[in-house]
Amino acid sequence: MKDVISSLYDSKMAALKAKIDAEKFDVKLTIVTVGDDPASKVYVRNKIRLFDELGLPCEHITLDEAGTTQADLDVLAANADHPMLFQLPLPNGLVAPDLPAAVDVDGFGSETLGQLVLGNNVVLPCTVQAVIDIIDNHYGENHFAGLKVAVLGRSNIVGKPLAIELINRQSTVSSFNSRSDLAAVDWTQFDVIVVATGFHGTLDNSQFVEGQLIIDVGINRIDGKLVGDVKHHEDVVSAAAITPVPGGVGRLTCLHVLGNAIKLCEMKQR
Numbered sequence: 001m002k003d004v005i006s007s008l009y010d011s012k013m014a015a016l017k018a019k020i021d022a023e024k025f026d027v028k029l030t031i032v033t034v035g036d037d038p039a040s041k042v043y044v045r046n047k048i049r050l051f052d053e054l055g056l057p058c059e060h061i062t063l064d065e066a067g068t069t070q071a072d073l074d075v076l077a078a079n080a081d082h083p084m085l086f087q088l089p090l091p092n093g094l095v096a097p098d099l100p101a102a103v104d105v106d107g108f109g110s111e112t113l114g115q116l117v118l119g120n121n122v123v124l125p126c127t128v129q130a131v132i133d134i135i136d137n138h139y140g141e142n143h144f145a146g147l148k149v150a151v152l153g154r155s156n157i158v159g160k161p162l163a164i165e166l167i168n169r170q171s172t173v174s175s176f177n178s179r180s181d182l183a184a185v186d187w188t189q190f191d192v193i194v195v196a197t198g199f200h201g202t203l204d205n206s207q208f209v210e211g212q213l214i215i216d217v218g219i220n221r222i223d224g225k226l227v228g229d230v231k232h233h234e235d236v237v238s239a240a241a242i243t244p245v246p247g248g249v250g251r252l253t254c255l256h257v258l259g260n261a262i263k264l265c266e267m268k269q270r
């Protein structure tokens with residue numbers, strides 16, 4: 001599965017490069033970080049590196065944890081005239097401002113999410129787009145209709161928007177959350193299972209069967225090791241296709257920051 005994700009990444013990256021070269025878009029991104037969250041530093045560095053690779057400008061505004069107020073973030077958002085994102089998590093109860101759809105590269109704002117519910121969104125949240133790409137790549141085009149998909153997790157940035165996008169594509173979607181009785185579910189009934197709970201061991205590799213696609217969105221650090229939400233028993237060889245962590249969904253997520261920035265800049269220049 002790692003090789004599959006790698007070649008998917010390479011082909012998406014090549015397509016984005018070709019698009020920029022052909023259409024000479026004026027693509028620009030601003031990333032706002034507050035404080036020193038170590039994981040955020042890694043993810044932001046990866047996003048900046050992608051823009052650098054393509055010679056595109058990416059401004060990084062770094063704000064101190066002490067002294068940054070909600071009003072400071074709101075002012076930045078109010079003045080945004082090109083794609084912008086606020087790297088999460090934010091400290092001290094700060095929340096990402098509700099960016100207008102035209103500059104909302106993460107797709108987390110109420111306008112973009114409203115468009116998603118109505119099925120006329122320009123961008124999807126980057127992790128959601130990554131999951132859609134993996135399903136698309138596995139089953140081939142136009143295979144979403146009728147696909148039985150379980151979505152575990154109901155976060156605003158993955159579980160909820162993913163379930164809506166799958167409904168838009170006419171998949172049969174079952175949504176599970178921390179109050180669901182996961183032990184009572186027969187997981188073999190689903191074609192695709194997306195695990196996005198943030199808890200390692202939510203499901204394990206003994207629960208899946210041949211032909212299923214399992215997409216592990218989790219990134220958990222346990223004893224210094226990065227693991228997903230799916231627990232892998234070493235003595236179990238699962239017949240299902242399970243995306244790896246690291247090197248799975250997360251890798252594609254960063255790429256879609258670039259993809260979404262291109263889409264928004266393209267819309268602006270129309």
Ligand SMILES: Nc1nc2c(c(=O)[nH]1)N[C@@H](CN(C=O)c1ccc(C(=O)N[C@@H](CCC(=O)O)C(=O)O)cc1)CN2
Nearest residue numbers: 043085086087088089106126246247248250251253254
């Ligand atoms: N403003 C946002 N904040 C956050 C988002 C987001 O989409 N927008 N998502 C996550 C963090 N994230 C992107 O920002 C992200 C997470 C993980 C990866 C990734 O490449 N994971 C690698 C492992 C990397 C590592 O930790 O060594 C993998 O799974 O292979 C990319 C992006 C929360 N915040």
